[in-house]
Amino acid sequence: MKREAFVDVVSQPMFDVPYAALLLARDVAYPDLRPEPYLAQLDELSRAAGAAMPPSSGAAERAVALATFLAADAGFQGNIVAYADPRNSFLNDVLEQRQGIPITLSIVYVAVARRLGLDASGVGLPGHFIAGVQAGAERVLLDPFHGGVRLSPADCQRLVQETVGYDGPLDPVWLEPAPPQAILLRMLNNLRMVYLQVGDWQQALVVLKKLREMQPEEPAHLRDIGLIHYHHGTLYAAAHYLEAYLEHDPDSPAAMAIRQNLTADFSRWARQN
Numbered sequence: 001m002k003r004e005a006f007v008d009v010v011s012q013p014m015f016d017v018p019y020a021a022l023l024l025a026r027d028v029a030y031p032d033l034r035p036e037p038y039l040a041q042l043d044e045l046s047r048a049a050g051a052a053m054p055p056s057s058g059a060a061e062r063a064v065a066l067a068t069f070l071a072a073d074a075g076f077q078g079n080i081v082a083y084a085d086p087r088n089s090f091l092n093d094v095l096e097q098r099q100g101i102p103i104t105l106s107i108v109y110v111a112v113a114r115r116l117g118l119d120a121s122g123v124g125l126p127g128h129f130i131a132g133v134q135a136g137a138e139r140v141l142l143d144p145f146h147g148g149v150r151l152s153p154a155d156c157q158r159l160v161q162e163t164v165g166y167d168g169p170l171d172p173v174w175l176e177p178a179p180p181q182a183i184l185l186r187m188l189n190n191l192r193m194v195y196l197q198v199g200d201w202q203q204a205l206v207v208l209k210k211l212r213e214m215q216p217e218e219p220a221h222l223r224d225i226g227l228i229h230y231h232h233g234t235l236y237a238a239a240h241y242l243e244a245y246l247e248h249d250p251d252s253p254a255a256m257a258i259r260q261n262l263t264a265d266f267s268r269w270a271r272q273n
Helices: 006-010 017-028 035-052 059-073 091-097 102-115 153-164 180-197 201-214 219-232 235-248 253-272
Strands: 119-125 128-135 138-143 149-151
Touching: 006 017, 006 180, 006 201, 017 035, 017 091, 017 102, 017 180, 017 201, 035 059, 035 091, 035 102, 059 102, 059 128, 059 138, 059 149, 091 102, 102 119, 102 128, 102 180, 119 153, 119 180, 128 153, 138 153, 149 153, 180 201, 201 219, 219 235, 219 253, 235 253
Parallel strands: none
Antiparallel strands: 119 128, 128 138, 138 149
């Protein structure tokens, strides 16, 4: 089968999120990964879940039953002990280890739910990703990270407060289905933060270049790639990216700080080379 490029998939208006997530895992950490066996795992999960569903149940009941099946029977759970492990962001690892972070567990839920004919989607609450199922006029909200528990809007507001500290009212926009591009961007930003926190500059660069593939016009990616090269000591590459950033966003506070703090270093380096 043709080795499809991540950028070609995510540049489409709509795409299969699990497939794109597996391509992301391949490009960032698992160069020999084949998506097909993991997509087959999702197919098998849907068959097993469908067999366990109560007969003649409505969409809301099926949505809740699926959440219970994935948590209790299939064993998917939130990785609370090692939340920052990058493997929690790779769908192949999540399917193999049956644990992950909110966004990857929600991707599993939505993928299985759609295979069962449910109108499921990811829901990008600030700080905590969940899953939603439209059941007629009713919106069923579920938290795959916390055992698939069903959420009320008040529960969602509490989750936002606990994760990002926001104590205002819940914005109804937060409960709308997340577009595929937003889901992949969020996954990449999660990985970027994980790698930066542990000082894995090389992997952080790989992730940032994936972000640039999705957002080629976003100057912040040029800035971040340049600063990582600077801290890593690869000054030629740092100068290339930071000069490009200054051209794209010359009046930003970050641009002024770069000029004030890094220009002297680059001048010294240029004189030595």
